[in-house]
Amino acid sequence: MKMGMVIIGAGECGVRAAFALRESGYEGPVTLIGAERHLPYERPPLSKDTMVSQDHPARRTIAAEALFNERNIAFIGSSTASSIDRGNKLVKLEDDRQVPYERLLLATGAIPRALPPATNSRHCFTLRSFEDALAIRARLRPGARIVIVGGGFIGLELAASARQRGASVTVIEPQGRIMMRGVPEEIAKVIDTRHRDAGVEILCDTGAVSFTDTVNNVAVSLSNGNVILADLAIIGIGATPVTALAESAGLETGNGIIVNDRLQTSDAEIYAAGDCCIFPLALYGGRRVRLEAWRNAQEQGSLAARNMLGAKEQYQSVPWFWSDQYELGLQVAGLPDEGKQTIRRDVGEAAFILFHLAGDGRLVAASGIGPGNSVGKDIRLAEMLIARGARPDPGQLAASNVKLKSLLAA
Amino acid sequence: MSNWIEACAPDDIDEEDVMRFDHAGKTFAIYRSPDDEFFATDGLCTHEHIHLADGLVMDEIIECPKHNGRFNYKTGEAKGAPVCVNLRTYPVKVESGKVLIELG
Numbered sequence: 001m002k003m004g005m006v007i008i009g010a011g012e013c014g015v016r017a018a019f020a021l022r023e024s025g026y027e028g029p030v031t032l033i034g035a036e037r038h039l040p041y042e043r044p045p046l047s048k049d050t051m052v053s054q055d056h057p058a059r060r061t062i063a064a065e066a067l068f069n070e071r072n073i074a075f076i077g078s079s080t081a082s083s084i085d086r087g088n089k090l091v092k093l094e095d096d097r098q099v100p101y102e103r104l105l106l107a108t109g110a111i112p113r114a115l116p117p118a119t120n121s122r123h124c125f126t127l128r129s130f131e132d133a134l135a136i137r138a139r140l141r142p143g144a145r146i147v148i149v150g151g152g153f154i155g156l157e158l159a160a161s162a163r164q165r166g167a168s169v170t171v172i173e174p175q176g177r178i179m180m181r182g183v184p185e186e187i188a189k190v191i192d193t194r195h196r197d198a199g200v201e202i203l204c205d206t207g208a209v210s211f212t213d214t215v216n217n218v219a220v221s222l223s224n225g226n227v228i229l230a231d232l233a234i235i236g237i238g239a240t241p242v243t244a245l246a247e248s249a250g251l252e253t254g255n256g257i258i259v260n261d262r263l264q265t266s267d268a269e270i271y272a273a274g275d276c277c278i279f280p281l282a283l284y285g286g287r288r289v290r291l292e293a294w295r296n297a298q299e300q301g302s303l304a305a306r307n308m309l310g311a312k313e314q315y316q317s318v319p320w321f322w323s324d325q326y327e328l329g330l331q332v333a334g335l336p337d338e339g340k341q342t343i344r345r346d347v348g349e350a351a352f353i354l355f356h357l358a359g360d361g362r363l364v365a366a367s368g369i370g371p372g373n374s375v376g377k378d379i380r381l382a383e384m385l386i387a388r389g390a391r392p393d394p395g396q397l398a399a400s401n402v403k404l405k406s407l408l409a410a
Numbered sequence: 411m412s413n414w415i416e417a418c419a420p421d422d423i424d425e426e427d428v429m430r431f432d433h434a435g436k437t438f439a440i441y442r443s444p445d446d447e448f449f450a451t452d453g454l455c456t457h458e459h460i461h462l463a464d465g466l467v468m469d470e471i472i473e474c475p476k477h478n479g480r481f482n483y484k485t486g487e488a489k490g491a492p493v494c495v496n497l498r499t500y501p502v503k504v505e506s507g508k509v510l511i512e513l514g
Contacts, residue, residue, distance in 0.1 A: 016491060023490075063494075295478070298491065322476070373464040376475025380466045405426070 002029050003100045005308055006091055008081050008245065009107035010034025011043065012294055013274030015062045016301030017105050017308075022071045024309050030073045031099055033091070036129060037078045039065055044294055046133040047154055048324055051140060051161035059130050084249040086267055103269050103308040106246055106257055107301060110239035110275040110292055115149060121211040123218035124233045127154055139232045142166030147220045147230040149208045151178030153323045155236035156191065160325040163198045170201040170228055172208050172220075182321075184336050184354055186344075187369045194326055208233070239292050241276045254278060256290040261314045263304045271308055273300035282316055283386070284338055284364070293321040318383045327371050333383040334365030343397045351375050355382065361391040378404050414503070414510040420448070422509075428472060428483075430463035433513065439463045440502065440509060441483045443470060448502040449483050450511045456488065456495035 005021050007014045010032050018032045034040060041059040050057040068075055076093075083092045084104065091099045112126035125136050136158070140146070144167040148155045151173030159169045171178070179188045195202060207223040211233060220228045241256040252258040252266040256278030263271050263279060274297035278290040299317050306313055323330045339356025346352045351370020358364045366382030368375030381404040385392060392410075396402045417431045423442040430453055431438045437453030439462045455462055455474040464475040472483045479493030486497040501512040 019491070062492075067494075373460060373475040376464055377466045380473065380475070380478070403424075 003089070003102040004029025004031060005103055005105070005305075006031045006033070006099050006101035007105045007107055008033050008091065009105075009109055009242075009274070009276070010036070010040040010075065010077070011107060011109050011274065011297065012040075012062065013109070013297035013301035014105070014107035015040045016298045017107060017273065017305040018073045019063065019071060020302040020305035021309065022073070024306055024311075026309055028102070030071075031076060032073055033076045033079050033081060033093070033099070035078070035080050038130070039063075039068070039075065039077075041130060043128075046127060046130060047157035048161060050130070050133045051137050051158065052164045057134070057137070081245055084245065084270070086249055086270070089269070101269075103271065105301075105304050105308060106265070106270065106272040106276060107274045107297075107304075108242035108245065108257075108272075108276040109297075110241045112154075112235065113238045113240045115208065115235045115237055117209065118149070118211045118233065118235050121213050121218050121233065123213055123231070124211055124235055126235050127158065136232070136234060140165040140167050143168070144231045145229065146170070147172060147208070147218075147228050147233040148236060149220075149233060150236035150238070151175075151202065151204070152181065152236055152238065153179070153321075155234065156195065156325055157323060158234055158236065159195060159200050160198070163195075163200060164326075168199070170203065170230075171195070172206050172222065173202065173204045174207045174223075176204055178202060178204070182332060182336065183330070184342065184356075184367055186342075186354060187330065187367055190369050191325060191328065191330065194328055198326060239275065241278075241290060243276060246272065246276075261286075262307050262312060263300060263315060264307070271304040273297070273304040279315060281319070281335075282314060283318065283389075284335060287335075289319070289335070291319055291321075293319065295320050316387070318386045320379075320383060328369060329371070329373050329375065330367070330369045331375055331379040332365065332367040333379050334363075334386045336365040336367055338364040341394070343394045345378075345398050346400050347374055347378060353378055353382070355392075355394075355397045357391075357394065361394075363390050363392055363397075381405055381408060384408055413513050415513055417450070417502075417509045417511045419507060420504055420509055423448075426467050426469070428463050428465065428467050430461055431511070437461065438500065438511065439472065439483070440511065441467060441472065443484070448504060448509050450500040450502045451481070451483050451486055451497040455479050455493065456497060457493045462497075 040062045082094045118124040148171045210221040212219040243253045246257045257272040275292045280286040320333045340359045341357045343355040351374040353368035356365040423429045426444040439453045441449040460476040480489040486499040
């Protein structure tokens, strides 16, 4: 078998990488290995549209089969790599097939973090795959009682979807407020209020201690001594990077597969990108982060592909993510926890943006919330300001009548 | 037969910006370029049907506010992932202080 570019992991990141290899003019073999049987599909809708659509939901493929064929990308589904033979540059699959590589990309992603007391319950679910989504959807009937453990994005998006389907929802959050990680309190407050208005019960500073199944229900015992009887429980307490393959191959790992700013692992011929890797962000003094975000997965996949072909590009993107709950759209660009000062700018009557400035006045993040995509344009402009290390005037940031685009020209 | 519809006044849109225009159950996006020309496309992104008028115009590019899908609004050309389907464009003219769009 001819050596070529091999990508392990067929999510957003791996697929982007495969196509980027072709877009960069690479003509050798490109092999994309995925654990799931189906053509790669988009995961963001799983907690939202897939849950609430009227029609029976369908996977939204990232690229049609014809496009894989046209670009001559070999997709091997239902396959898990069992080991990497770095000496002979071979990926070994569980069915004993061997795939030789010239360069290898690990885009193995992250899987839902397990909550040990819940792992043996038949009524507890996590969400990662389309099948997971269908299993949860089938149980989101009007009147069903749902306990969601974890007030992060997945949990809250599912809470909103469950309410839209008429289920009653209790969210259990061990920390003092929802969305502790990455979302400023002022914005979390808006979302918290919206959920409570929709009838969601949110219990903060509360843990889920044990899960006891009956035939049709699960009794969730809380750290405050209360017990909630539910039809199902969904565990959304974060994700764990998939690093076992990298570890067994002797690559450096920590909270993720460790890569440099070109997304190279400790083996220069093996790259890692997307949710599975921990990488330095030049924009924040080389701070090492691991992101679980759609756009990061895409951009790192593309960049890793170009670097596999010798481009030597440094990853410099500004972190960005969004969440949709009910009619509200949340977007965050940059790392808000790098900020020392917060400036608020109102966008129309129902939306606002928070600009997060470092001690030296540099814009390090912007977070916004409002109906639909009302904050999208301004967050994008903020992202450009962040990327160029701008120190915008706080008064102008706060003034709704000053166009952000004019600050970009400054 | 041509079917020119009045959409707005020129000054309703800033230079290098975009405005939503709904007509007969359809939604469109009308653009004013940095060099003060007007253009029109379908109003929804071909990826997830998001209103492009909430997006950012930079030179001749409109960027979807949701997933940053980019199109050339003058030609409708999709500029790469996540968008792969071009936007339909419509002829636009300015006459007697009105921006008109031809909906064919």
